[in-house]
Amino acid sequence: ATNKLLLLPGDGIGPEIMTEVKKIIGWFNARGTVSFETEDDLVGGAAYDAHGQAVSDATMERALAADAVIFGAVGGPKWDGVAYEVRPEAGLLRLRKDLELFANLRPAICYPALADASSLKREVIEGLDILILRELTGGVYFGEPKEIIDLGNGQKRGIDTQVYDTYEIERISRMAFELARTRSNKVTSMEKRNVMKSGVLWNEVVTATHKQGYEDVQLEHMLADAGGMQLVRWPKQFDVIVTDNLFGDMLSDVAAMLTGSLGMLPSASLGAPDGKTGKRKALYEPVHGSAPDIAGTGAANPIAMIASFGMALRYSFGLVAEADMLDKAIANALGKGLRTRDIAAKGEATVSTAGMGDAIVAELDAL
Amino acid sequence: ATNKLLLLPGDGIGPEIMTEVKKIIGWFNARGTVSFETEDDLVGGAAYDAHGQAVSDATMERALAADAVIFGAVGGPKWDGVAYEVRPEAGLLRLRKDLELFANLRPAICYPALADASSLKREVIEGLDILILRELTGGVYFGEPKEIIDLGNGQKRGIDTQVYDTYEIERISRMAFELARTRSNKVTSMEKRNVMKSGVLWNEVVTATHKQGYEDVQLEHMLADAGGMQLVRWPKQFDVIVTDNLFGDMLSDVAAMLTGSLGMLPSASLGAPDGKTGKRKALYEPVHGSAPDIAGTGAANPIAMIASFGMALRYSFGLVAEADMLDKAIANALGKGLRTRDIAAKGEATVSTAGMGDAIVAELDAL
Ligand SMILES: CC(C)[C@H](C(=O)O)[C@@H](O)C(=O)O
Ligand SMILES: CC(C)[C@H](C(=O)O)[C@@H](O)C(=O)O
Numbered sequence: 180a181t182n183k184l185l186l187l188p189g190d191g192i193g194p195e196i197m198t199e200v201k202k203i204i205g206w207f208n209a210r211g212t213v214s215f216e217t218e219d220d221l222v223g224g225a226a227y228d229a230h231g232q233a234v235s236d237a238t239m240e241r242a243l244a245a246d247a248v249i250f251g252a253v254g255g256p257k258w259d260g261v262a263y264e265v266r267p268e269a270g271l272l273r274l275r276k277d278l279e280l281f282a283n284l285r286p287a288i289c290y291p292a293l294a295d296a297s298s299l300k301r302e303v304i305e306g307l308d309i310l311i312l313r314e315l316t317g318g319v320y321f322g323e324p325k326e327i328i329d330l331g332n333g334q335k336r337g338i339d340t341q342v343y344d345t346y347e348i349e350r351i352s353r354m355a356f357e358l359a360r361t362r363s364n365k366v367t368s369m370e371k372r373n374v375m376k377s378g379v380l381w382n383e384v385v386t387a388t389h390k391q392g393y394e395d396v397q398l399e400h401m402l403a404d405a406g407g408m409q410l411v412r413w414p415k416q417f418d419v420i421v422t423d424n425l426f427g428d429m430l431s432d433v434a435a436m437l438t439g440s441l442g443m444l445p446s447a448s449l450g451a452p453d454g455k456t457g458k459r460k461a462l463y464e465p466v467h468g469s470a471p472d473i474a475g476t477g478a479a480n481p482i483a484m485i486a487s488f489g490m491a492l493r494y495s496f497g498l499v500a501e502a503d504m505l506d507k508a509i510a511n512a513l514g515k516g517l518r519t520r521d522i523a524a525k526g527e528a529t530v531s532t533a534g535m536g537d538a539i540v541a542e543l544d545a546l
Numbered sequence: 547a548t549n550k551l552l553l554l555p556g557d558g559i560g561p562e563i564m565t566e567v568k569k570i571i572g573w574f575n576a577r578g579t580v581s582f583e584t585e586d587d588l589v590g591g592a593a594y595d596a597h598g599q600a601v602s603d604a605t606m607e608r609a610l611a612a613d614a615v616i617f618g619a620v621g622g623p624k625w626d627g628v629a630y631e632v633r634p635e636a637g638l639l640r641l642r643k644d645l646e647l648f649a650n651l652r653p654a655i656c657y658p659a660l661a662d663a664s665s666l667k668r669e670v671i672e673g674l675d676i677l678i679l680r681e682l683t684g685g686v687y688f689g690e691p692k693e694i695i696d697l698g699n700g701q702k703r704g705i706d707t708q709v710y711d712t713y714e715i716e717r718i719s720r721m722a723f724e725l726a727r728t729r730s731n732k733v734t735s736m737e738k739r740n741v742m743k744s745g746v747l748w749n750e751v752v753t754a755t756h757k758q759g760y761e762d763v764q765l766e767h768m769l770a771d772a773g774g775m776q777l778v779r780w781p782k783q784f785d786v787i788v789t790d791n792l793f794g795d796m797l798s799d800v801a802a803m804l805t806g807s808l809g810m811l812p813s814a815s816l817g818a819p820d821g822k823t824g825k826r827k828a829l830y831e832p833v834h835g836s837a838p839d840i841a842g843t844g845a846a847n848p849i850a851m852i853a854s855f856g857m858a859l860r861y862s863f864g865l866v867a868e869a870d871m872l873d874k875a876i877a878n879a880l881g882k883g884l885r886t887r888d889i890a891a892k893g894e895a896t897v898s899t900a901g902m903g904d905a906i907v908a909e910l911d912a913l
Binding site: 254266299300303320322326327333336337340341342344345346371373375376377403408411412413426429435436 | 630694697707708746804
């Protein structure tokens with residue numbers, strides 16, 4: 180069976196790092212045990228420049244038809260002035276919403292070879308392996324009303340609406356408990372129930388879902404602000420953190436930066452399993468952004484993007500052995516001291532984006 | 547003239563640390579150059595237990611009549627089950643709203659004596675001195691609708707509303723620029739304009755206000771998630787960070803934890819100057835919470851609470867020399883190696899809450 184991938188490199192460093200993923204896909208295709216068919220398309224500022232929309236309807240159709248979407252990054256100062264509805268980020272948000280990718284898995288892992296790249300003390304982050312599970316299709320990202328009203332007299336009013344329904348909280352809670360079972364069996368749910376009604380409901384539904392057959396998993400609740408603090412103080416206390424769209428955005432970025440390896444961290448955004456085929460819609464993207472400041476300089480680290488494809492192997496195609504191989508190849512390249520600029524210690528030699536991609540291919544060959 | 551203080555110790559460690567502030571107030575009164583009159587009252591869970599409300603109307607009247615409110619902390623597991631409207635936090639939120647304390651100043655300072663208490667590397671936080679200016683009476687904390695609706699079929703909907711008007715963003719921006727001028731002259735504004743309409747308006751109004759006579763101050767804009775990352779990566783890049791109520795809640799907690807000295811950090815919540823008297827309504831509180839787990843054990847660090855009174859001396863009473871004296875006394879006590887449990891290195895001797903308060907009084911005597 181051929182697996183269909185839609186590649187959406189996007190803006191900034193997106194195209195450069197996608198080039199490296201293509202080498203990896205090519206390697207697996209050449210090996211012959213699996214087969215991927217890829218299609219390239221535009222998203223974000225690149226799509227806006229081409230046809231005035233951050234993602235076109237045609238691209239959305241391809242995304243819906245694909246087995247997995249591999250997504251680079253969107254945005255940059257070039258599009259700062261475009262209308263809100265067609266800004267680069269709108270493309271990503273539409274993909275998440277229309278594919279119903281409600282679950283965003285963001286592992287924060289500290290690679291042993293890179294422990295010193297963190298701004299945190301070695302003992303605080305060495306061996307860190309936590310998973311932020313972020314709700315991705317609800318909350319303040321999509322709630323209505325979302326508008327700016329002109330009140331007259333030079334006054335405007337900006338409004339966003341945070342909305343969560345029981346079923347949305349329930350399905351992400353289930354996934355949290357199920358993921359925890361494959362890890363250290365602990366879930367920490369974060370909200371601001373002391374200030375937000377959606378937080379009250381969040382807390383209530385997570386607690387109720389826990390009682391529906393997940394009581395073997397340890398569950399704790401933490402206020403999101405305290406959670407941010409605890410991430411900085413002692414992140415190893417966590418296993419799976421489940422939280423809403425906006426808190427997840429903030430907390431996963433803080434968690435990513437703890438590791439000092441932002442250029443290394445992949446993410447997976449998953450939908451519900453299809454009733455008939457059991458397949459999930461899915462999009463894989465690096466946690467980092469489009470980094471317009473280094474685009475085109477060959478300084479970008481392609482590992483987060485390549486590891487995102489690794490998550491696709493694991494979660495979309497059940498190719499666990501292949502995913503493990505790829506993770507191993509990445510670890511081996513790092514183990515040999517290969518460093519892109521972002522993860523190099525002062526004075527250490529660096530390789531380019533392409534150099535890192537080639538090295539990982541070579542490590543695959545050597546396995 | 548006698549200065550009127552309303553003391554609201556609240557819950558958990560609140561009463562213990564307030565006891566230490568009273569020693570400091572007593573010291574200044576005994577010295578004779580200034581005179582404070584204090585009144586004690588209930589807030590939070592303590593107020594709920596006494597009369598079923600997190601802050602009573604009578605207490606609110608006293609707060610409105612006081613020159614400054616000195617606030618401990620509220621909340622604890624004891625009140626987890628009480629109705630949302632009368633939960634301990636509602637007392638604090640009503641005080642902020644009814645006193646119109648729109649500006650929350652949260653300094654994050656790394657005390658040299660404590661640089662090693664941080665989970666971050668010494669070079670990352672040594673000498674850190676940033677100020678988070680958080681909007682405190684708007685946003686998702688107070689916007690309507692804020693409710694849980696029963697949709698039937700076992701489904702509920704939790705709703706919160708983020709609302710910002712031009713004037714609210716303008717006045718907090720002005721304060722940010724004015725504060726920056728007394729510091730390193732740089733303001734970083736944080737929002738999520740790529741996802742939130744209130745963020746778009748926030749960005750627009752901060753930019754416009756900057757052009758109204760504040761162009762001598764350096765202004766930069768950062769997305770709030772990137773801001774959280776940058777706080778962890780290299781916090782010294784910031785001077786004043788201005789942000790909304792919810793992002794400010796998260797980011798100031800992260801910033802506080804960076805310093806490793808959460809038990810040391812004070813905050814001031816200020817209103818607009820009165821048209822006639824020029825006086826601002828004000829509330830001063832430590833950044834840390836009620837820490838119910840250590841309440842009554844004598845382990846609480848009273849410094850954040852005492853330093854909050856120091857901010858009152860400075861911002862409400864213009865007693866700059868006295869505020870400097872108090873800061874000096876705190877620094878001297880720390881310089882002599884006095885440590886409460888939270889800031890002690892492994893194996894270091896510790897003093898109790900009262901021991902630290904007494905030591906600071908002794909240092910005041912010695913100045
Ligand atoms: C690009 C932006 C819309 C996006 C978000 O806020 O979700 C990004 O920050 C992320 O975390 O994936
Ligand atoms: C106690 C709570 C309501 C409060 C808030 O969320 O504002 C606290 O976290 C704070 O930061 O002062």
